[in-house]
Amino acid sequence: MKVAVIGSAFSGNKGAAAMLESGVQQLSARDAQTRFILLSMYPRSDAEQNEYPNLRVLDASPLRLGVLLNSAALLHRLLPPLRKTIERAVPEVGALATADVLLDQGGITFVDGRGKFLIYNVASILPALLVGTPVVKCAQAMGPFTSPLNRFAAKTLLPRVAAIVSRGAVTHEHLTGLGLDNLHEGADLAFTLEVTDRDAALAQAAVDMTFFEGGDVVGVSPSAVLRKSAEAAGEDYVAEVQRMIDHLTGTLGKKVLLVAHSARSTTDKTHNNDLPLCREVFAGLSSPDRVLFPDEELSSQALRYLIGRCDVFVASRFHAMVSSLAMGVPTLVIGWSHKYREVLDMFGLAEWAVGHDAYTDELFAERIGLLIDQEEQVRSQLEASLPQVKAKALRQIDVIEDVANA
Structure with a gap:
């Protein structure tokens, strides 16, 4: 299985690192052949801190993600004869196009009042949707969706992802209000992080x-x-x-x-x-x-x-x-x-x-x-x-595997 990941990082926010490493630990434990591509906001420092031999870091810094990756992914969709050329020219798009699943590990996304972050929330998942790679939004906080722009973005994109894992009852209620049928209850994957x-x-x-x-x-x-x-x-x-x-x-x-x-x-x-x-x-x-x-x-x-x-x-x-x-x-x-x-x-x-x-x-x-x-x-x-919370967090690993193997 080949897994692409976005929205988390080794450097900076150690909560993001905990989500990333929990996913790598748990998926690798089930299948040692699993390979990971991290589309990183901090590619240089993440590459330096990466200790996982089955994980490769690529550049998804904000400007590159928002402009180059999204544009290249759109061209990839519109111009089938040029797909291999685009994948070679923009390796991040190539990684997405050949991945079995993209994990969006943004900790909090599509929330009213966070306009500049909404742009990043959209840009993070749109390239995968354009190249046809299924997206799983790992357990995260989302909503409310009352502001017109946020509600429009959420109602346009969230039904198109393969699975959404809510991180608690409030988020689940917000998402249920959108009428989604791709919703799963869960808990933060970082609860499963192993300390050796x-x-x-x-x-x-x-x-x-x-x-x-x-x-x-x-x-x-x-x-x-x-x-x-x-x-x-x-x-x-x-x-x-x-x-x-x-x-x-x-x-x-x-x-x-x-x-x-x-x-x-x-x-x-x-x-x-x-x-x-x-x-x-x-x-x-x-x-x-x-x-x-x-x-x-x-x-x-x-x-x-x-x-x-x-x-x-x-x-x-x-x-x-x-x-x-x-x-x-x-x-x-x-x-x-x-x-x-x-x-x-x-x-x-x-x-x-x-x-x-x-x-x-x-x-x-x-x-x-x-x-x-x-x-x-x-x-x-x-x-x-705690045992029930950890078990709830681990259920999203089943969701990820089901989506990747579909």
């Missing part, structure tokens, strides 16, 4: 593990996406996170693991990169000696291992939340979309989601204090629910 002894050793080599001795560690994963929206509203997000951590280290006497769950070590650009934000936060803390901040780009598996060493976690990055839940760590979520709450709902823990629009220092103190008090109860609930 090698991954643990790399994490242990990156930080001073004595920090975790004696417990009392709270993980905190801030978000550059949340910072952008907060500052657009005139709020000081850096100061907010600093007060949050100072409350944990000062008032509550905890230690804090500060996690950049999106990281690009070779740039200071903030897209898919929380390192600059975390550096600013760390520089202004009252008790930096009580905070462990790995100031580098770690793998999704290494981050998951470290997150699993925490007693409680505070997540504003979606896949930092997935990793903490997957490791059985009680989690308080401070988010901006339905995508957080619908995943917590799978564990019966939606009460631990706080919308950033409702956030105050007082609310944070109240909720984190209560979560710490109820840590063992919440941990037991996570452990009881």
